[in-house]
Each structure stands twice: as C-alpha cells, then as structure tokens.
Amino acid sequence: MPSGTLHFPTRALRVGLVGGAAALYLAITGVLERFNTREVITDLLDLGDLLILLVMLGAGYLAAGRRKGASDAGIPVLIRGLVAGAATGGVLAAFLLIAKALVDAEVNVREIFISVTPRLLNETLSLGQSTALGALLLLVAGGVLGALAASLQLLSPASRRPLLIGAAVMLFVGLLEGLFAEILDNLRLETGWLYEGEGLTITGAVIVFVVAGAMAVAWARFKGQVRKSVETLPPPQRKRMRTGALVAVILLLALLPQVVGRFNSNVLGTVGLYVLLGLGLNIVVGYAGLLDLGYVAFFAVGAYTTGVLTSPVSFLVTEEGAAAAPSGFTNFWVALPLVVIVAVVIGVLIGAPVLRLRGDYLAIVTLGFGEIIRTLVLSDWLAPFLGGAQGLLRVPAAPPTSLDLRSPERIYYLILAFVLLAAFISYRLADSRVGRAWAAMREDESVAEAMGISVIKYKLLAFAMGAAIGCLGGTFFAAKIGSIFPNSFGLLVSINVLAVIILGGMGSIPGVIVGAFVLVGVPDLLRDVLPPEYRLLVYGAILVAIMIYRPEGLIPNRRRRRELHVEEPEEEQYEPGAPAPEPVIAAGAEGAKSP
Amino acid sequence: MSDREPSVDGDPAAGAGDGPVEAPVLELRNVSTSYGPVRVLEDVTMEVRAGEVVCLLGSNAAGKTTTLRTILGLVRPSKGEVVFSGERIDGLSTPDIVAKGITMVPENRRLFGRMSVRENLEIGAHMREDKEGIQRDVDRVLTLFPRLKERLGQKAGTLSGGEQQMLAIGRALTANPRVLLMDEPSMGLAPILVEQVFSTIKEINEQGTTIFVVEQNANMALSIADRGYVLQTGQIVLSDSAKSLLEDPRTREAYLGELA
Ligand SMILES: Nc1ncnc2c1ncn2[C@@H]1O[C@H](COP(=O)(O)OP(=O)(O)OP(=O)(O)O)[C@@H](O)[C@H]1O
Numbered sequence A: 001m002p003s004g005t006l007h008f009p010t011r012a013l014r015v016g017l018v019g020g021a022a023a024l025y026l027a028i029t030g031v032l033e034r035f036n037t038r039e040v041i042t043d044l045l046d047l048g049d050l051l052i053l054l055v056m057l058g059a060g061y062l063a064a065g066r067r068k069g070a071s072d073a074g075i076p077v078l079i080r081g082l083v084a085g086a087a088t089g090g091v092l093a094a095f096l097l098i099a100k101a102l103v104d105a106e107v108n109v110r111e112i113f114i115s116v117t118p119r120l121l122n123e124t125l126s127l128g129q130s131t132a133l134g135a136l137l138l139l140v141a142g143g144v145l146g147a148l149a150a151s152l153q154l155l156s157p158a159s160r161r162p163l164l165i166g167a168a169v170m171l172f173v174g175l176l177e178g179l180f181a182e183i184l185d186n187l188r189l190e191t192g193w194l195y196e197g198e199g200l201t202i203t204g205a206v207i208v209f210v211v212a213g214a215m216a217v218a219w220a221r222f223k224g225q226v227r228k229s230v231e232t233l234p235p236p237q238r239k240r241m242r243t244g245a246l247v248a249v250i251l252l253l254a255l256l257p258q259v260v261g262r263f264n265s266n267v268l269g270t271v272g273l274y275v276l277l278g279l280g281l282n283i284v285v286g287y288a289g290l291l292d293l294g295y296v297a298f299f300a301v302g303a304y305t306t307g308v309l310t311s312p313v314s315f316l317v318t319e320e321g322a323a324a325a326p327s328g329f330t331n332f333w334v335a336l337p338l339v340v341i342v343a344v345v346i347g348v349l350i351g352a353p354v355l356r357l358r359g360d361y362l363a364i365v366t367l368g369f370g371e372i373i374r375t376l377v378l379s380d381w382l383a384p385f386l387g388g389a390q391g392l393l394r395v396p397a398a399p400p401t402s403l404d405l406r407s408p409e410r411i412y413y414l415i416l417a418f419v420l421l422a423a424f425i426s427y428r429l430a431d432s433r434v435g436r437a438w439a440a441m442r443e444d445e446s447v448a449e450a451m452g453i454s455v456i457k458y459k460l461l462a463f464a465m466g467a468a469i470g471c472l473g474g475t476f477f478a479a480k481i482g483s484i485f486p487n488s489f490g491l492l493v494s495i496n497v498l499a500v501i502i503l504g505g506m507g508s509i510p511g512v513i514v515g516a517f518v519l520v521g522v523p524d525l526l527r528d529v530l531p532p533e534y535r536l537l538v539y540g541a542i543l544v545a546i547m548i549y550r551p552e553g554l555i556p557n558r559r560r561r562r563e564l565h566v567e568e569p570e571e572e573q574y575e576p577g578a579p580a581p582e583p584v585i586a587a588g589a590e591g592a593k594s595p
Numbered sequence B: 001m002s003d004r005e006p007s008v009d010g011d012p013a014a015g016a017g018d019g020p021v022e023a024p025v026l027e028l029r030n031v032s033t034s035y036g037p038v039r040v041l042e043d044v045t046m047e048v049r050a051g052e053v054v055c056l057l058g059s060n061a062a063g064k065t066t067t068l069r070t071i072l073g074l075v076r077p078s079k080g081e082v083v084f085s086g087e088r089i090d091g092l093s094t095p096d097i098v099a100k101g102i103t104m105v106p107e108n109r110r111l112f113g114r115m116s117v118r119e120n121l122e123i124g125a126h127m128r129e130d131k132e133g134i135q136r137d138v139d140r141v142l143t144l145f146p147r148l149k150e151r152l153g154q155k156a157g158t159l160s161g162g163e164q165q166m167l168a169i170g171r172a173l174t175a176n177p178r179v180l181l182m183d184e185p186s187m188g189l190a191p192i193l194v195e196q197v198f199s200t201i202k203e204i205n206e207q208g209t210t211i212f213v214v215e216q217n218a219n220m221a222l223s224i225a226d227r228g229y230v231l232q233t234g235q236i237v238l239s240d241s242a243k244s245l246l247e248d249p250r251t252r253e254a255y256l257g258e259l260a
C-alpha cells in the first residue's frame, strides 16, 4: 500500500457501523438496562456497559486487523480502529440525540420501543451528563476504545495473547462470582479482596488480570520446553506420567463437590448427565457417523425404565406389596443392568429399520423415533404403565444416596464414576478394530463394505453402544430428580446433546466433557448474571462463535482436525526420520498460535 | 486345459502363454445380474485359474464394475453361480467372501482420504485376526511401494494420484487375498505411471496372487495378462489368450483405436 496517500477507511467505517447497529440493538431492546443491574467490577463497570464497551473494542480490533499488507504502518491501523470505534459510538450518540429530540417534541417513542426508557436516555447512554455532552462522550469513548483495541493488532501475537487471556479470565471470574466466592469460602479463604457485593473489587480485578496474564506468558515461554522434555522421556516413563496426570484429574474431580458447594455440585451433576449422553451419542455420530436426531429416546428409555423398576407407585408393585413395604419393584442397582439391556434392545430396534438410510434421511427418521417415544410416554394408552402426562413419581435415589437425603454431592460421585467408565469404554473403542471400522464406514460406506466390513453389524453395534451409554444419563436423571415427566424428553434434549458433541469436537472424549461444561454448565453457573430469557441467546452465541472460529470443536480429535485443517506435523509422524509433511496451513483462529 | 465350459462367443481360451496354470479358482457360470429392471450382465461365463492374470475388457457401461461387484457379493446375481475354489459363493455376504480370499481395488481408488496411510492399510486387513500375518503383509506392501513407507502418517487424501493408486492396491493386498480384483487401475494416471502400475501388478502376480483386472486400456492390460475376455453390453463376446486378443482385428478395432 503506498504510504502518503490517505485513503478513506471505508471498511473500518463499515465495521464500525455494524458495531453501532449491534450496540444500538442492545440499547433499544433493553438488554443494556437489564444487564446493568449486575456489576462486574464494583463501582466501575456494569455488565450492560461492558457489552457496549466490548462492541466498541471489537469493532476497533476487527477493523484494524486481518488485512495483510495494509497493517504494516502503525498509523493507519490506529486510525482504522479509531474510525470504527467512533462510528460505533457515533451511532449510539446519534440515536441519543434523535431520541432525546423526539422525546422533547413529546413524541411517544416507547409506543414502539418500549425499552427506550427515560433512564436509558438520561443516565445510561448520556453517562449522567447532559445530552450533548453525553453524545460527544460516546463518540470520543468509541474512538479511544477503537484505537486502543486496534493497537493490540500492532503487538506481536506473543504479547497480545496474555493481554487477551488476562482480560478474558478477569471477566470470567467477575461473572462467576457465585462459584468463585463459594470456592473461596469452602477453602476457608478470605473473599473480601476479590469480591465486593456481586462484582470484583478493583484490586481483585487487577490481581486476576495480572496473574492470568503472567501465567499465559509463562506457559508460552515454557510450553515448548515442557513438551520437548515430555517427548524425550522414554515411553514407559511417559506412560506413567500420563497415568499420573489422569489420576490427578480424577482426584480433582472427586474433590470438586467439597470445594464448590451444594448448589454448584448440582450443576456439576447435570453437566455429568450431559457428558454421559454426549459420550453415548458420540459413538453413534462421532465414531460411526450416523446422524441421530432422536437420541432423547434413550434418555427417556433410561429414565422411564428406572422409574418403572424402582418407584413404589409403579404398576409392577401390587397394592398389597405396596402396603407391606413402600419400596419399588427392585432397587436401583438391580435395575441398572436391566435398564441397559432394555436400552440396547430398543437401540437395535430403532437401528434396524434405518440401516439402509444415509445422512439426511437417517437424521429425519431418527428425529421421528425420538418424537414417537415422547408421544408414547405421554399417551393415554401407556398411561397405566408410564403415568402419561402425570409422569412417574417417587423414583427413589440410588441406595448410597438415600431417599430423604437426595444429596447432589453424592449423586455427583455416582455420575462421575459412570462418566469415567463410559469415557474409558469410548477411549478403548476409538482405537480398536471396531473404531477403525466405524471410521471407514463413516467416510465411505460402500468402500468399507467392499473391504469386507459388515456395515449392518457395525451400525447396529454403534446404536447399541450409544443406547447403553445414553440410557445411563436417563437413569441418573430419574434418580437425581425423583420424578419423571414426559416433557423432559423433548427434541431439545437431542439437539442439546448434539450441540455438546459438535461444540466439543466430534469424536473427541475430552471434547464431550468440555462441550457439556460450556453449553450446559456455564449457562447454569451464570444463572444470577443471566436473566432467564437470555439463556438461550447466550447458548446460541456460544455455538455460533465457536463454530465460526473453531469449526473442528474445542478439543478436536486428531482425525477430525485433519478433516478441517491441514495436518499439524508433530501428530502425523508415526516413525522417526519420516520427512516433514506438507507445510502447515493454519486456518482461522489457529493462525494466532504460530510464532 | 480342455475341461473348460464353452464360451458364449469366440474361441475357447487357449492355454495361457506363460506363467503357471492350474485349476480355476474363480468361476462365473451363466451369471446374470440386474439392477432392478435394468439387466446389466447377461449369461456371463468366465474363469480365472490360480496364478493367472486375467483381464476383462469392455467399453463404458459394458458391465465390468458390475461383474466385480457380483463376484464380491455387493450385488446378487439373479441367475447363475459364482464359484470360488470349488465352492459356491454367490449368496454369501461380502465379509464372508472377503474372508475367503477375494479383495478388490475399487474403481477410482476410493481411499479413506481422511485416514492415514497406515490406517488405510489396516482397514484392508479388517477381516483378519492374525497379527503377525497382517504385519508381514503390511511389510510386503511397503517393500512393494517404498514411497508409502515414507508417508505412513500422511492423510491418504493428500497423496498424489499415483501414490493413491499404490495405496489402493496395498490396501487390498493387506488382506492377503488369493484373488485380487482390480477395477480400471490405469484410470486417471499419466502414461508413465500406468506402466509402473502394471509392472507392479505383474510383480504381485509373480509373488503368487491371482489377478482379475478390469480395464479399458486394452493394450496395457493385455500386455501383462495371460488371458482376456471382452464384455459388450453385459455379454462376453470374445475370450482368448492375451496374445491372440492383441492380434485379433475385432479387439484392435474396438479397443485399440485402430480401423480394421
Ligand atoms: N447401482 C446401480 N443401479 C442401477 N444401474 C446401475 C447401477 N450400477 C450400474 N448400473 C448400470 O449398469 C450398467 C453397467 O455399469 P458398470 O458400472 O458395470 O459399467 P462399467 O463397465 O464398469 O463402465 P465404466 O467403464 O464406465 O466404469 C450401466 O449402464 C450403469 O448405468
């Protein structure tokens, strides 16, 4: 780009205006006001303001970056950021002026925009100043923030990352006050230095930012060394180290309920249920490539079978029997294997008719099966057995967690144990002959068949394994909640579980765990930050963002990453001395990692 | 070999020029195959004897691929028998047929592109249980194609066309087949690569694998084959030794681009 000639930064302006539209949307739909009731940093930053701030920063950052060649000279970058940020601020300012003028002219703005309150105009947007000054401040603040964000683009990725990570962690800690304050409390630590009311203290915010940033710097600095020293270890020692790390993680998970308290343990339990469901569906979709949109069926089968077998009000318990001893047909531990058997049978029954279907057709048919199961449990026809719309009540908890004490901590342990078991099974399957056959089938069914892989057998096996693991989710759901209602088994469950594995990384076990935590756990942990009506919005935003920036999922499995990115060298070599594979072409967010 | 079934048309196959000739391992007896109402193979009779390279020539849509699919049990013949070492195999499932010792290098190679070279080779050995045997055959493939050895970890989809053909052949060989079916191995390859591929096929044959190769490149195929059949709209119209076929004006006209 020739220096000296000053082009008008059209693109920056456009980015800024888009940002402005977003900010305006937040303001006039009431999001801003609604979220301003929550403080992130006490006395300094409300959540609503933070959103606007982030939009301005984001506009500046995006406008400044991504254009190779033009971003060399420092000044144009800053100017681009300034223009974009100011444009964002300008839109808000213009809105403020116009709305204020309309209000002064006694036009009822709120007839259409009910959320455009006097408070929004007089205090929030005008920052407590007069309208004109407020508008000016918005414009200036936008410009400054935009330029500030743009300056990040001038930094090397190595120095930019710690800043971004520090800021992200700070936000995270600020928003999850409920969780972190509880943890500090349970560890008998002071919380005053970190939180004041619901928000972070200013010192707390700085400390978190600095510590997180420093850790990011340290990690970047020593990452290579650590990896190298691990790689040069002799295999047996390396294996021992991996086992050690695994044990440490499991211990940590086991200690979690003590640390996070009862309410958060309950959230962890729910996450665990989704991990179980996710691991099951992962076998069907991730390993075998069969897009199943009716996975909720197995969740329902698990829950209802458990209910029928263990509830004292089940049809299996005769009147006299119930009078004699108020217990179910059998106890939880006897029921468990029966549930798995029932689920496997139903898995095969559902699988059999769809064996010849591929892709979209399979998805639609399984979608139908999911709905059929839901309709069946709701039906009057089966009501004498499954309770119809009334559901099944009084499902006892699993024996070590007694009925009167349905402790979230204890059920968490139970779920954790089965999650570990399911993860272990999945892990062993992935690298087995069966796993390879599934992978081949997923990639090209007809060739797999020609190679002698019995497609029918492996598809049924996938459905059966998926059913066996997924039904455990239902079982623990029943034992955890204690009553089962048909409306817990809607399409949304299938979609949620699918979203969990897509977001985590198809075919990846750690991916399922992280995916469940992000999609199920985080919205739950944010419950006192997020008004309930925004839950799905955040859920959607997380999904969209991750699918754009990490289409392979948060923790992709090795093979899957190969599908979406050209391979990374260190994972591809089977033999020492093999020539380096093709140059790495990093795509999307991966680009930021290269030195 | 005088105990052959009579051919539908053309001369009965003369004994192959060279190479060890034994009893038929693979026979098609009056096989007809249809896809729904569409009749593709009509009364096809042919045989492949142990140790031979036999080629099946035919223009597009003649039914060559269908013949291979019928042998492998991917489609069921509506009439006739497929016999493998004296045993009827039509009606068996593909996995069973593969386990008996017939594998295929499919048309257009059709590798598992997202899997590594090594994984592709392992998939080929899917029906086998003997670990050492598999390793031995993997090693054999890697000696046959040293280029694959350097690329074991590479994703199959990123191999060059020639390497992909090598891998496709290698994948079929790790099953240690008695009969290797090949569907147009020359398709989409540069002439020099075609020659290489065919000399490898010959080499594989010399190591003891019987080969049944489908081709449109008649010149090339006949140059390594012992015998050949010509398929036209689902019927065998010629069958002879490779040498005679090369000289036969009818083949020359139809498949070697020469006017009689
Ligand atoms: N699955 C199928 N369903 C219906 N018709 C089919 C099917 N497969 C092949 N056919 C038809 O059968 C005929 C023979 O096909 P085939 O694939 O055996 O030909 P080919 O000799 O291998 O041709 P090419 O040299 O082009 O590969 C064609 O007319 C084709 O359209």
Ligand SMILES: [Mg+2]
Binding pocket: B064, B065, B066, B107, B183
């Ligand atoms: Mg063909």
